[in-house]
Amino acid sequence: MTAFQTQAQSALLVFALAAACRPVPAVNSPAHFNRLARAESAYHDLRSLKDQIDVTTYRGADRNVRGESIRELLARYTAARPAVVALLAEPDSQMLGSDDRRALGIMRRTMDRELVERLDVANSAPVSGPPHCTYSADSLASRGRDSLLARVYDCYAYAARTIVVESDTLDRLTILGMLGRTDDPERRKRLFLALDPVWRSVNGDNSAHSPYRHLIRLDASRWKAGASPVDASARRLGIDPSVMEKWLVSVLAKWRDITPESLIEPWDAYYVAGKASRVLSSRISLDELGAVNHRFYRQLGADPVQLGIQYDLEPRADKTPVAFTTFGGRGISRDGVWRGGEPWIFATYRIGGFDNLAEMLHETGHGIHIAAIRARPALHDWPDSDPYTEALADLAALEMYEPAWQVRYLGDSARLGESLRAKYFGIVMDIAWSLFEARVHRDPSLDPNSVWTGITRDYLRIKPHPELSWWAMRGQLVDSPGYMMNYAIGAIIIADLRAHARTVRGAITDSNADWYPWISEQLYQFGLARSSREVIEQFLGRSISPDALLRDMGRGTGW
Incomplete structure (x- = not known):
């Protein structure tokens, strides 16, 4: 650095x-x-x-x-x-x-x-009860997008953290993790269908008057007027949006080509992708999540404790169900001395396991990124490209899918094909969600359940269930329309960056404490001081390409 x-x-x-x-x-x-x-x-x-x-x-x-x-x-x-x-x-x-x-x-x-005269500070006291979720979406929509959006997200957040399964109350991420580890197919089905209140909090009965369908109609006019966040994400990186959509479809087609031809139930898709989790999750207790996370980043010279990264991971009634990282303070140079910032990571973990470790490594990837920013105060912020920002979070985190990493940090490993399927199932799901968003916002008259069914059937080989709004389980679809595209584009960027870094420096698993200073100087330090496109292209020596991602997926042929 x-x-x-x-x-x-x-x-x-x-x-x-x-x-x-x-x-x-x-x-x-x-x-x-x-x-x-x-x-x-x-x-x-x-x-x-x-x-x-x-x-x-x-x-x-x-x-x-x-x-x-x-x-x-x-x-x-x-x-x-x-x-x-x-x-x-x-x-x-x-x-x-x-x-x-x-x-x-x-x-x-x-x-x-942002730094407005009157800050709208939410009440920090715990909520006294559930939000009012039996409402007329038509009525709220008539008051404007913000009124409807706030209610939908409140109801989604409540539903996502209060899922009743038998005698337990679980959250969305816990359920999804259990799908990958539950051997009994009937119990998997019950777990999956227990998410129905979450889906309904967003899309109701999927009629033309559902909350989500109102929201996409309200968003569509802005998107058509040139404010599409999906298109903006691609253009900021110098990529035509139509070309980017073709790249994303090519990734889904690659997944289709390397997976078995038979269609499977959605709850079984999580199980098939969860083989690596089943092999390794028993080695990752709730207490071990943080220990493994810190040990890995400390090896790379990015000790979260020394970098001042703070964590809020305990379940809480009023907590957002979406994991995120933010600034609690920003570094500054004063009197020739660098004074570090205070990155904060928010997530909710009731159990350990491979899947929650993946999320923690990703969020800590955000934390070490913003801890390395050395821009002047005006430019000390996230980069100008959300896909690039999401990619940087996974630069080291995706190493967990390599068997050598698993042996070193977990004491055992899944087979390469099992690990790659776990890695790319999440990525192709993000790409499927991004294409779903692009298509329903392009034509709000489309039935979102049908759009989702078509994408997941044609590319992910998942049996159709048009009666279920099972796409409606990501909070970003509600409060950050278009944001899923950042994960999708970010997957292409990160595969390219990781492949180049491996060529230059070798595998991250084998790296030591000089890795973080090197990558900080190459990629992390800039904030808004340089455009993301400029930083990426200088690092790669060329423009972005999906080739590295497609090659990496090819290592899993015969899953």
Whole structure:
């Protein structure tokens, strides 16, 4: 990991060189730079307060880990914001160089969109009961998309964490993990169908008046007007959306070609893909999840403890069912000393197992990424491409599907074909969901159950069940329409990056503590300082291609 010069040193050097070469107007003069530097420092502090307010709220807590209350943090934020607004109004963008002008523009936009005057802070106290989920979707839709979306997601989140199976109350991820480990086919079916309340919370009875069908109609006009997040994700990486869709279909076709021809029930598809989990999950207790996760990343020089990564993993009544990573604070260089940030990881684990380990390794991959960012405060953020961001989280995490990794960290291994099937079942499911979203938003009159049935039958060899909305089990389909495409495109990116990294450095499993500094310098450190496309293409020496992913899938021929 390289240490950057402070922003002041860099800017003054540029100014001095420019002045020495030729007479120029006072662009990026010390006075202009000092005003921007003061504004940027204050902006960083304000954003850190917002980050702390966010993670404290996500934790369902009244105080942050340093004992500061939400009320105190809000008061400090409210008091500090006017000064930041005033400081950002001072610099004349026309008197700044292009990099500083861009930084100023980003800060001003972030103030308008995220660091707003009145923060909408959710109640951090535990919820007193279930949300009201017997409602008229027609009525809520008439009030606008946001009203309907909030209700659908609340009901989805409640249903996903309160699934009744026999005498137990389980959550969605626990059920999906059990499908891969339950030998009795009838019990697998019961487990799968127990998810029905989750599906209905999103799509009701699948009629034209269902909550989801209202949402896609409300979204469709924005998508057609050029605001499609699916298309934007591809274009930002320099890929035509139609080409990207063909790439994704080629991945699904590859899966179809290397799997047995007979159709299987959806609950059995999870079981077939779960052979590696059945072999290895007994070696991963709930306590071992964190231990294995930390041991692996520590070997690579990315010790989560030393990097200040925080975890909130306990089940909680008011907790979102979607795992995610965010900033609890952002690093900054002050007085020539780097002060690290505070990445936070939120997930819910009631049991251990191979599948939950996969998710924890992925989220920690996000954590070590943002811990390595060394951009100036204005640009200290996620990259400009969500697919690239998701890809970086799996750069090391996908090593868990290699038998050599399994032997080293779990003491045993599944066969290569079993591991690859586990790895790519999740990927092709994400691709299926992304194509599903693209198609139903392209034509909201389509029956979503029929669209899903067609994709999973034709490519994943899963028996049709058009009577079930079993596609409706991912929260991103509700609160982040189009986001599933990021996982799909990210799978292509990560296969390409991993193949190149292996060529340059060898297998990650065999790497040591110098891996993290190297990959940080190559890929992790930039934030918004460079475009994702530029970083990827410089690393690869070419543009993105699906070839590496298709080759890797080919290792599993004869599953």
